[in-house]
Amino acid sequence: MDGSAQQRQPDPKGALGPRGKGLFGRLFDGLRGTPVARQEAISIAIASGKGGTGKSFLATSLAVLLHRQRRSVLVDCDFGLAADHLLLGVKPTLTLQQLLAHQATVDQVLVTSPCGPRLLPGASGVRRMANPSDKDLIAFAKELGGLAAREEVLLLDLGAGIAPATVLTMLGADWIVLVTQPEIAALVDAYAVVKVVAQLNERARFLVVVNRVSQPGRGELAFQRLTEVARQHVGVQLHYLGEVPDDDAVMQQRLGQLPLVATDPEAPTSRAVQRLVDRLLQLCGDLRPRSVDSESGIEARFRQHRLFL
Numbered sequence: 001m002d003g004s005a006q007q008r009q010p011d012p013k014g015a016l017g018p019r020g021k022g023l024f025g026r027l028f029d030g031l032r033g034t035p036v037a038r039q040e041a042i043s044i045a046i047a048s049g050k051g052g053t054g055k056s057f058l059a060t061s062l063a064v065l066l067h068r069q070r071r072s073v074l075v076d077c078d079f080g081l082a083a084d085h086l087l088l089g090v091k092p093t094l095t096l097q098q099l100l101a102h103q104a105t106v107d108q109v110l111v112t113s114p115c116g117p118r119l120l121p122g123a124s125g126v127r128r129m130a131n132p133s134d135k136d137l138i139a140f141a142k143e144l145g146g147l148a149a150r151e152e153v154l155l156l157d158l159g160a161g162i163a164p165a166t167v168l169t170m171l172g173a174d175w176i177v178l179v180t181q182p183e184i185a186a187l188v189d190a191y192a193v194v195k196v197v198a199q200l201n202e203r204a205r206f207l208v209v210v211n212r213v214s215q216p217g218r219g220e221l222a223f224q225r226l227t228e229v230a231r232q233h234v235g236v237q238l239h240y241l242g243e244v245p246d247d248d249a250v251m252q253q254r255l256g257q258l259p260l261v262a263t264d265p266e267a268p269t270s271r272a273v274q275r276l277v278d279r280l281l282q283l284c285g286d287l288r289p290r291s292v293d294s295e296s297g298i299e300a301r302f303r304q305h306r307l308f309l
Protein backbone atom coordinates (compact mmCIF):
# COMPACT_ATOMS: atom_id res chain seq x y z
CA MET A 1 0.00 0.00 0.00
CA ASP A 2 1.30 3.39 -0.82
CA GLY A 3 -0.17 5.32 2.06
CA SER A 4 -2.15 7.52 -0.30
CA ALA A 5 -5.38 6.39 1.34
CA GLN A 6 -4.06 7.74 4.59
CA GLN A 7 -3.08 11.04 3.07
CA ARG A 8 -6.44 11.58 1.44
CA GLN A 9 -8.43 13.66 3.87
CA PRO A 10 -12.16 13.04 4.31
CA ASP A 11 -13.93 15.25 1.81
CA PRO A 12 -17.43 16.00 3.02
CA LYS A 13 -18.56 17.40 -0.32
CA GLY A 14 -16.87 14.63 -2.29
CA ALA A 15 -18.58 12.01 -0.16
CA LEU A 16 -21.81 13.04 -1.84
CA GLY A 17 -20.71 11.61 -5.16
CA PRO A 18 -19.63 12.93 -8.54
CA ARG A 19 -22.89 14.70 -9.15
CA GLY A 20 -22.40 16.83 -6.04
CA LYS A 21 -25.18 17.75 -3.72
CA GLY A 22 -27.99 17.80 -6.23
CA LEU A 23 -30.36 20.58 -7.16
CA PHE A 24 -32.33 20.62 -3.92
CA GLY A 25 -29.19 20.53 -1.81
CA ARG A 26 -27.84 23.57 -3.64
CA LEU A 27 -31.16 25.43 -3.60
CA PHE A 28 -31.51 24.98 0.13
CA ASP A 29 -27.90 25.84 0.83
CA GLY A 30 -28.67 29.52 0.97
CA LEU A 31 -31.54 28.97 3.41
CA ARG A 32 -29.51 26.96 5.90
CA GLY A 33 -27.17 28.32 8.52
CA THR A 34 -23.62 27.04 8.95
CA PRO A 35 -23.77 23.23 9.27
CA VAL A 36 -22.97 22.02 12.78
CA ALA A 37 -20.00 19.65 12.95
CA ARG A 38 -20.22 16.48 15.05
CA GLN A 39 -18.24 13.28 15.47
CA GLU A 40 -19.25 10.18 13.57
CA ALA A 41 -18.04 6.55 13.52
CA ILE A 42 -15.97 5.31 10.59
CA SER A 43 -18.16 2.99 8.52
CA ILE A 44 -16.69 0.00 6.71
CA ALA A 45 -18.79 -2.03 4.25
CA ILE A 46 -17.70 -5.64 3.76
CA ALA A 47 -18.66 -6.56 0.20
CA SER A 48 -18.05 -9.07 -2.57
CA GLY A 49 -19.09 -9.80 -6.11
CA LYS A 50 -19.36 -13.58 -5.92
CA GLY A 51 -21.24 -15.11 -2.99
CA GLY A 52 -19.57 -17.17 -0.28
CA THR A 53 -16.16 -15.49 -0.41
CA GLY A 54 -16.04 -15.25 3.39
CA LYS A 55 -17.56 -11.81 4.11
CA SER A 56 -19.53 -12.91 7.17
CA PHE A 57 -16.62 -14.94 8.55
CA LEU A 58 -14.35 -11.91 8.16
CA ALA A 59 -16.90 -9.32 9.32
CA THR A 60 -17.60 -11.20 12.56
CA SER A 61 -13.89 -11.96 13.14
CA LEU A 62 -12.90 -8.34 12.45
CA ALA A 63 -15.64 -7.11 14.78
CA VAL A 64 -14.36 -9.29 17.64
CA LEU A 65 -10.74 -8.14 17.28
CA LEU A 66 -11.47 -4.53 16.42
CA HIS A 67 -13.79 -4.13 19.38
CA ARG A 68 -10.77 -4.60 21.67
CA GLN A 69 -9.47 -1.26 20.38
CA ARG A 70 -12.51 0.67 19.14
CA ARG A 71 -16.15 0.62 20.24
CA SER A 72 -17.59 -1.33 17.32
CA VAL A 73 -21.00 -2.41 16.12
CA LEU A 74 -21.52 -4.99 13.40
CA VAL A 75 -24.63 -4.44 11.30
CA ASP A 76 -25.88 -7.46 9.38
CA CYS A 77 -26.91 -5.86 6.11
CA ASP A 78 -27.41 -9.15 4.28
CA PHE A 79 -31.04 -8.18 3.84
CA GLY A 80 -33.15 -11.30 3.99
CA LEU A 81 -30.36 -13.89 4.52
CA ALA A 82 -28.62 -12.70 7.66
CA ALA A 83 -26.32 -15.10 9.52
CA ASP A 84 -23.89 -13.05 11.62
CA HIS A 85 -25.78 -13.88 14.82
CA LEU A 86 -25.02 -17.57 14.25
CA LEU A 87 -21.31 -16.84 13.71
CA LEU A 88 -21.15 -14.69 16.86
CA GLY A 89 -23.03 -17.22 19.00
CA VAL A 90 -26.07 -15.07 19.83
CA LYS A 91 -29.80 -15.73 19.50
CA PRO A 92 -31.56 -12.45 18.85
CA THR A 93 -35.31 -12.17 19.26
CA LEU A 94 -35.60 -8.87 17.37
CA THR A 95 -33.94 -7.91 14.08
CA LEU A 96 -33.60 -5.11 11.57
CA GLN A 97 -37.08 -6.09 10.38
CA GLN A 98 -38.74 -4.87 13.60
CA LEU A 99 -36.43 -1.86 13.74
CA LEU A 100 -37.33 -0.66 10.25
CA ALA A 101 -41.03 -1.30 10.89
CA HIS A 102 -40.76 0.96 13.98
CA GLN A 103 -41.80 -1.95 16.20
CA ALA A 104 -38.60 -1.78 18.27
CA THR A 105 -35.90 0.74 19.11
CA VAL A 106 -32.27 0.29 18.14
CA ASP A 107 -31.34 -0.41 21.76
CA GLN A 108 -33.94 -3.15 21.94
CA VAL A 109 -32.60 -4.77 18.77
CA LEU A 110 -28.86 -4.51 19.47
CA VAL A 111 -27.39 -7.61 21.10
CA THR A 112 -24.03 -7.85 22.83
CA SER A 113 -22.12 -10.90 21.70
CA PRO A 114 -20.17 -12.95 24.27
CA CYS A 115 -16.93 -11.78 22.62
CA GLY A 116 -17.70 -8.09 23.05
CA PRO A 117 -18.92 -6.35 19.91
CA ARG A 118 -22.57 -5.53 19.57
CA LEU A 119 -24.59 -6.82 16.65
CA LEU A 120 -27.57 -5.30 14.89
CA PRO A 121 -28.99 -8.59 13.60
CA GLY A 122 -30.55 -8.91 10.20
CA ALA A 123 -33.66 -10.86 9.28
CA SER A 124 -33.33 -14.28 7.73
CA GLY A 125 -35.81 -15.82 5.33
CA VAL A 126 -38.05 -12.74 5.24
CA ARG A 127 -38.95 -11.97 1.66
CA ARG A 128 -39.95 -8.37 2.30
CA MET A 129 -36.53 -7.65 3.81
CA ALA A 130 -34.71 -9.18 0.85
CA ASN A 131 -35.99 -6.33 -1.28
CA PRO A 132 -36.19 -3.28 0.98
CA SER A 133 -38.46 -0.45 -0.13
CA ASP A 134 -37.38 3.15 -0.42
CA LYS A 135 -39.08 3.81 2.93
CA ASP A 136 -37.10 0.95 4.50
CA LEU A 137 -33.86 2.37 3.12
CA ILE A 138 -34.56 5.82 4.51
CA ALA A 139 -35.38 4.31 7.90
CA PHE A 140 -32.19 2.21 7.67
CA ALA A 141 -30.09 5.27 6.85
CA LYS A 142 -31.54 7.12 9.84
CA GLU A 143 -30.72 4.23 12.20
CA LEU A 144 -27.18 4.01 10.82
CA GLY A 145 -26.79 7.76 11.36
CA GLY A 146 -27.95 7.39 14.97
CA LEU A 147 -25.53 4.51 15.59
CA ALA A 148 -22.65 6.32 13.92
CA ALA A 149 -23.19 9.31 16.21
CA ARG A 150 -22.39 7.23 19.29
CA GLU A 151 -19.95 4.54 18.14
CA GLU A 152 -16.37 4.53 16.87
CA VAL A 153 -16.61 1.93 14.08
CA LEU A 154 -19.56 0.52 12.15
CA LEU A 155 -18.90 -2.71 10.25
CA LEU A 156 -21.55 -3.39 7.63
CA ASP A 157 -21.68 -7.02 6.46
CA LEU A 158 -23.34 -7.01 3.04
CA GLY A 159 -24.93 -9.64 0.84
CA ALA A 160 -22.98 -10.59 -2.28
CA GLY A 161 -23.40 -8.77 -5.57
CA ILE A 162 -24.86 -5.50 -6.75
CA ALA A 163 -28.48 -5.40 -5.59
CA PRO A 164 -29.56 -1.74 -5.20
CA ALA A 165 -29.64 -1.77 -1.38
CA THR A 166 -26.18 -3.39 -1.33
CA VAL A 167 -24.69 -0.82 -3.70
CA LEU A 168 -26.31 1.99 -1.72
CA THR A 169 -24.72 0.73 1.50
CA MET A 170 -21.32 0.66 -0.22
CA LEU A 171 -21.86 4.22 -1.43
CA GLY A 172 -22.83 5.33 2.07
CA ALA A 173 -19.78 3.81 3.79
CA ASP A 174 -16.42 5.51 4.31
CA TRP A 175 -14.51 2.43 3.17
CA ILE A 176 -15.37 -0.70 1.20
CA VAL A 177 -13.54 -3.89 2.11
CA LEU A 178 -13.89 -6.08 -0.96
CA VAL A 179 -13.52 -9.76 -0.08
CA THR A 180 -12.47 -11.97 -2.93
CA GLN A 181 -10.70 -15.27 -3.55
CA PRO A 182 -7.73 -16.02 -5.80
CA GLU A 183 -9.88 -17.77 -8.44
CA ILE A 184 -10.57 -15.93 -11.65
CA ALA A 185 -14.38 -16.11 -11.22
CA ALA A 186 -14.19 -14.32 -7.87
CA LEU A 187 -11.78 -11.70 -9.24
CA VAL A 188 -14.02 -11.00 -12.24
CA ASP A 189 -17.01 -10.49 -9.94
CA ALA A 190 -14.96 -8.29 -7.61
CA TYR A 191 -14.02 -6.13 -10.58
CA ALA A 192 -17.72 -5.83 -11.50
CA VAL A 193 -18.44 -4.40 -8.04
CA VAL A 194 -15.62 -1.87 -8.36
CA LYS A 195 -16.91 -0.82 -11.77
CA VAL A 196 -20.52 -0.33 -10.64
CA VAL A 197 -19.64 1.54 -7.46
CA ALA A 198 -16.92 3.69 -9.04
CA GLN A 199 -19.33 4.79 -11.77
CA LEU A 200 -21.66 6.12 -9.07
CA ASN A 201 -18.95 7.56 -6.84
CA GLU A 202 -15.48 8.03 -8.29
CA ARG A 203 -14.14 8.72 -4.79
CA ALA A 204 -15.20 5.36 -3.34
CA ARG A 205 -12.29 3.82 -1.43
CA PHE A 206 -11.67 0.10 -1.78
CA LEU A 207 -9.52 -2.15 0.38
CA VAL A 208 -9.08 -5.70 -0.93
CA VAL A 209 -8.86 -8.89 1.13
CA VAL A 210 -8.02 -12.12 -0.66
CA ASN A 211 -9.51 -14.96 1.39
CA ARG A 212 -8.93 -18.73 1.24
CA VAL A 213 -5.41 -18.46 -0.11
CA SER A 214 -3.66 -21.83 -0.48
CA GLN A 215 -0.07 -20.53 -0.47
CA PRO A 216 1.34 -17.40 1.16
CA GLY A 217 1.75 -14.60 -1.38
CA ARG A 218 -1.04 -15.78 -3.70
CA GLY A 219 -3.30 -13.10 -2.29
CA GLU A 220 -1.04 -10.27 -3.32
CA LEU A 221 -0.62 -11.73 -6.81
CA ALA A 222 -4.40 -11.92 -7.19
CA PHE A 223 -4.69 -8.35 -5.89
CA GLN A 224 -2.17 -7.11 -8.46
CA ARG A 225 -4.23 -8.59 -11.30
CA LEU A 226 -7.40 -7.04 -9.94
CA THR A 227 -5.96 -3.59 -9.28
CA GLU A 228 -4.32 -3.46 -12.71
CA VAL A 229 -7.63 -4.18 -14.46
CA ALA A 230 -9.46 -1.67 -12.23
CA ARG A 231 -6.84 1.00 -12.92
CA GLN A 232 -6.85 0.44 -16.67
CA HIS A 233 -10.59 0.18 -17.22
CA VAL A 234 -12.18 2.37 -14.57
CA GLY A 235 -9.24 4.44 -13.38
CA VAL A 236 -9.65 3.29 -9.78
CA GLN A 237 -6.73 2.69 -7.44
CA LEU A 238 -7.45 -0.23 -5.09
CA HIS A 239 -5.56 -0.76 -1.83
CA TYR A 240 -4.38 -4.12 -0.55
CA LEU A 241 -5.50 -5.03 2.96
CA GLY A 242 -4.09 -8.56 3.03
CA GLU A 243 -4.69 -12.27 2.59
CA VAL A 244 -6.27 -14.94 4.77
CA PRO A 245 -5.29 -18.60 4.39
CA ASP A 246 -7.69 -21.37 3.56
CA ASP A 247 -8.12 -23.36 6.75
CA ASP A 248 -10.43 -26.31 7.40
CA ALA A 249 -10.79 -25.14 11.00
CA VAL A 250 -13.07 -22.32 9.73
CA MET A 251 -15.44 -24.75 8.01
CA GLN A 252 -15.43 -27.03 11.04
CA GLN A 253 -16.75 -24.29 13.33
CA ARG A 254 -20.29 -25.18 14.27
CA LEU A 255 -23.00 -22.55 14.02
CA GLY A 256 -23.64 -20.97 17.40
CA GLN A 257 -20.03 -21.52 18.56
CA LEU A 258 -17.84 -18.57 19.37
CA PRO A 259 -15.65 -17.27 16.51
CA LEU A 260 -12.27 -18.87 15.98
CA VAL A 261 -10.47 -15.55 16.60
CA ALA A 262 -11.77 -15.73 20.17
CA THR A 263 -11.39 -19.46 20.85
CA ASP A 264 -8.09 -20.00 18.98
CA PRO A 265 -6.18 -16.73 18.55
CA GLU A 266 -3.12 -18.61 17.27
CA ALA A 267 -4.98 -20.32 14.40
CA PRO A 268 -3.57 -19.23 10.99
CA THR A 269 -6.79 -17.43 10.05
CA SER A 270 -6.98 -15.68 13.45
CA ARG A 271 -3.45 -14.34 13.06
CA ALA A 272 -4.24 -13.21 9.53
CA VAL A 273 -7.39 -11.37 10.67
CA GLN A 274 -5.33 -9.63 13.38
CA ARG A 275 -2.96 -8.44 10.64
CA LEU A 276 -5.97 -7.11 8.71
CA VAL A 277 -7.06 -5.16 11.80
CA ASP A 278 -3.57 -3.67 12.24
CA ARG A 279 -3.53 -2.62 8.60
CA LEU A 280 -7.06 -1.20 8.74
CA LEU A 281 -6.01 1.00 11.65
CA GLN A 282 -2.92 2.05 9.72
CA LEU A 283 -4.73 2.81 6.45
CA CYS A 284 -7.93 4.32 7.79
CA GLY A 285 -6.65 7.13 10.01
CA ASP A 286 -6.48 4.91 13.11
CA LEU A 287 -10.26 4.40 12.75
CA ARG A 288 -10.96 7.41 14.96
CA PRO A 289 -14.41 8.99 14.58
CA ARG A 290 -14.34 11.84 12.11
CA SER A 291 -15.96 15.22 12.05
CA VAL A 292 -19.02 15.51 9.80
CA ASP A 293 -21.76 18.04 9.24
CA SER A 294 -25.41 17.43 8.49
CA GLU A 295 -24.63 16.91 4.80
CA SER A 296 -21.67 14.60 4.97
CA GLY A 297 -22.64 11.98 7.55
CA ILE A 298 -23.63 8.44 6.63
CA GLU A 299 -27.36 9.19 6.69
CA ALA A 300 -26.95 12.14 4.31
CA ARG A 301 -24.80 10.06 1.93
CA PHE A 302 -27.46 7.35 1.83
CA ARG A 303 -30.16 9.88 1.06
CA GLN A 304 -28.11 11.53 -1.68
CA HIS A 305 -26.95 8.39 -3.45
CA ARG A 306 -30.39 6.83 -3.24
CA LEU A 307 -31.59 9.42 -5.74
CA PHE A 308 -29.17 8.14 -8.40
CA LEU A 309 -29.69 4.40 -8.12
Ligand SMILES: Nc1ncnc2c1ncn2[C@@H]1O[C@H](COP(=O)(O)OP(=O)(O)OP(=O)(O)O)[C@@H](O)[C@H]1O
Nearest residue numbers: 051052053054055056057160212245246247250251
Ligand atom coordinates in the same frame (compact mmCIF):
# COMPACT_ATOMS: atom_id res chain seq x y z
N1 LIG B 1 -10.37 -18.70 5.25
C1 LIG B 1 -11.27 -19.67 5.15
N2 LIG B 1 -10.89 -20.98 5.16
C2 LIG B 1 -11.80 -21.98 5.05
N3 LIG B 1 -13.11 -21.77 4.93
C3 LIG B 1 -13.57 -20.51 4.91
C4 LIG B 1 -12.67 -19.41 5.02
N4 LIG B 1 -13.42 -18.26 4.97
C5 LIG B 1 -14.70 -18.63 4.84
N5 LIG B 1 -14.79 -19.98 4.79
C6 LIG B 1 -16.03 -20.77 4.64
O1 LIG B 1 -16.68 -20.36 3.44
C7 LIG B 1 -18.09 -20.41 3.59
C8 LIG B 1 -18.67 -19.06 3.22
O2 LIG B 1 -18.26 -18.11 4.18
P1 LIG B 1 -19.17 -16.86 4.56
O3 LIG B 1 -20.55 -17.29 4.93
O4 LIG B 1 -18.43 -16.04 5.53
O5 LIG B 1 -19.22 -16.16 3.13
P2 LIG B 1 -20.09 -14.91 2.69
O6 LIG B 1 -19.25 -14.16 1.73
O7 LIG B 1 -20.59 -14.17 3.88
O8 LIG B 1 -21.31 -15.62 1.95
P3 LIG B 1 -22.63 -14.88 1.40
O9 LIG B 1 -22.23 -14.26 0.08
O10 LIG B 1 -23.60 -16.02 1.23
O11 LIG B 1 -23.04 -13.87 2.43
C9 LIG B 1 -18.37 -20.82 5.03
O12 LIG B 1 -18.65 -22.19 5.07
C10 LIG B 1 -17.06 -20.50 5.73
O13 LIG B 1 -16.86 -21.35 6.85
Ligand SMILES: [Mg+2]
Nearest residue numbers: 055056078158
Ligand atom coordinates in the same frame (compact mmCIF):
# COMPACT_ATOMS: atom_id res chain seq x y z
MG1 LIG C 1 -22.52 -13.53 4.41
